[in-house]
Amino acid sequence: MSKILEVTSEDEFNTHVTTLDPTTLLVLSFHTPWAAPCAQMNTVLATLAASYPATTPPRTLWLSVNAEELPDVSDAYDVTAVPFLVLARAGATLETVSGSDAGKVRAAIERHAAGGEGKAEDVVIPPKQDVTYRDTTGPAPRADAAGVAGEEKDADANGTAVASGEGKEDLNKRLGELVKAAPVMLFMKGTPSAPQCGFSRQLVALLRENSVRYGFFNILADDEVRQGLKEFADWPTFPQLWVGGELVGGLDIVSLPEMRLPLRGALDWANSMIQIKEEIANDPDFLKEYAVVKA
Template identity: 40%
Template sequence: MALLAEASTGQQFEEFLSAAGNRLAVVHFQAAWAPQCGHMNEVLAELARETPQAAFLRLEAEALPEVSERYQVSSVPTFVFFRAGRPVDRLDGAHAPELTKKLRRLAESGGEAPPGAPGAPAAPAPDLEQRLKKLIRAAPVMLFMKGAPQEPRCGFSRQMVALLRESNIRFSSFDILSDDEVRQGLKTFSNWPTYPQLYVNGELVGGLDIVKELAQSGELESTCSQTQDQDQTQTLEQRLKTLVARSHVMLFMKGSREGGARCGFSRQILDLLNRTGVDYDTFDILSDEEVRQGLKTFSNWPTYPQLYVKGELVGGLDIVKELEDSGDLVSVLRGES
């Protein structure tokens, strides 16, 4: 086996792990476009010469997405340590001293995973949880990313920064590669396993895919402009409670019952409700951005339309369809079940 092998297919990757057997195996997930990966390949080649008891491999992360996804690789460079085909530790980022330290420790210890290695993450300690709560509220819009906005250290973070800048959104950031405690703890705290992560007013918006969808729908700027203070939030909550209870059956939709629906989903739910003969009222969420954004958090339901009966959320279009199919829609609307 070469000092620093290469894999261009998933089969070659599996063959490398199989050939390594019980030896410690180090896999460098890299990208040709990232200069830091070239530097780390030189470091890895030197470590390979110094550590003959281990096996070393490099592969293009974006060329083998199924392998990258399997091991939750979302940035380059990333190093995953294996023994007997099982991941026992990892390192994200171009940190030559830390890579050397992990390699030597694992080679000498027989590859047992140290605390914090891949596996079921423990809940953040109370002190860490308080710190995370402060961090996500450090600015109205907080981005947890790999690197800094002026120098992102992964393609996903680079894309996220570009989306925010294109929408003229002011944001602060935290480099999760600079603090492994925050990097690992935030995954559990937010129940979101990858980075970057975007927060607005201390609430998780999501990762790159969700931000892309918001940008494409034209909702990113409004989502990131929610900077109400606590009193304003309380006032909005009272307003939402009043609105959802304004009528026995309340539908929050794009458009209105009288003026017509302004999206296909709202049109379908109007048709379903009209066929029941049960009276209902509607609210056009396109007419009030504060309600449109606030109700998503209030109801913990991210999309529209939303149907309420006696001030309680029933659900969206899919749930209403299921109720009609089961013959339960009329009784639910009447508050009988």
């Protein structure tokens, strides 16, 4: 059976890709270690990989890439959110799937694998949460986005129309999950490595200065979220910073001198929550001493 290989360097990735047989389907999964949807998608992909036999040459090659650790590889495949799946053959991208919809992922792989044996069992996962996490203690984001003077608003900032592809109730449910997908969430134009507006770039820089781990969502990649979040938050501009599922505001609010102490406290709390989650994930007995012993 096939297995997922974790790629740890750009050289290793290039070696896999350049030596790949042109008939092999490359299944490339981008993830980050802190995003729960990524952990769930890894389970889905491991199950799917096991259903494809190991052959010579390989019918499929399954690679897993940390989107933050290998930013050049991520940029090459236009990764703006994780989990993100790329299916390629002979150097050409066949299809991409963004988000944690197990059904879409399985259907796409089966469609392009052409003869993969067996099917994985259904895996139940939460609704799509296309969130990317970034640790700002790492390399600084590229500051190549143009600065803009004054408060930036979308041309349709007062509009509240929601695209017909998703009902308002479902969209609000999804937005409620997105704003809580990480203790600190940044809804921005572009990505931290390639901001698409000056205000997003400045807010990314502010979070980096405070060594904050945060999730981000590129609102330019999903117009339903972009329009829906304006009404959901009652806030017509981007970027938006959320802490603990509560809206803090945009750059104008976050950068106010009187906001420094309360924001610092909120960010410290958020970082503590991330550390606790990591402790629990790495140590199954982390909460054992607090367990209630039944008589």
